[in-house]
Amino acid sequence: MNAPVTQPFNPVLVDESRPVDIALHHEVSQFYFREARLLNNRQARVWLETLVDPDVRYWLPILEDRFAKDQRPAPSPDEPAIYNDDYKDLDNRITRLETGLVWMEDPPSRLRYLVSNIEAYHTADAQLIATFCNVHVYRNRRQREETNHFYGREDVLRRGTDGQLRLLRRKITLDQRVVLDKNLYFFL
Structure with missing residues (x-):
């Protein structure tokens, strides 16, 4: 008997009984590690142009x-959100x-992204891979501003x-109910 099919926030059906093979899982992991390195190094433009689909x-x-x-339903992308961006919004x-001229990022924050618990599954569409992972972002600004963000993706x-x-x-599902950071002007 197959594991139940779950559906993330989009219409892609995830079949958790069909994890990707080890070679594809390695490729997915390398994708996330490269993404973390680019964002750690404040290379958002390279991230957008090389790792983000139009x-x-x-x-x-x-x-x-x-x-x-x-028992109210979970939020949908049609409702208000902190981010609900497309490619143009990210580019802007x-x-x-x-x-x-972004005063809240001058001087820029020091960021460290840690990605873990990467899962990858085949979907009903052979061109798409559904993934789940956990992320910790440590952010340091100026001398004493430190924040930690833990979330699932x-x-x-x-x-x-x-x-x-x-x-x-x-x-992105933040573990904090109320974000105590002064801003979220970085990519999660």
Whole structure:
């Protein structure tokens, strides 16, 4: 009997009974490690142009703490969100950072991304790979500003025309109910 099929925030059906083989899992892991290195080094433009699909949807929903008996549905991408960006929105954010006029990032934050617990599965569409991972971002600004962000990601990767994996969908689920950081002007 097959494991149940789950559905992340997009219409891609994930079959958790069909994990990718070790070679493809290694390629997925290398994708995430390269993404972390680019973001650690403040190379957001390279990240966007080499690892992000032109049809991307980058989503950080607003979550509520609810009692167990509250059965309202989880947020959808049609509702208000912290981020609900497409490629153009991401490009605009990066362009603004490149101006040097973003006061909250001058001097720039020191960031360290740690990616773990990477899972990768085949989907109903052979061109797409569904992934789940956990991320810890340590951020340091000035002398005493330190923040830690822990979150999960549900991603869908698609092979670009160049044969490389690209980020098509990202749902970010922050573990904090209230973000105590002064801003989220970096990529999760």
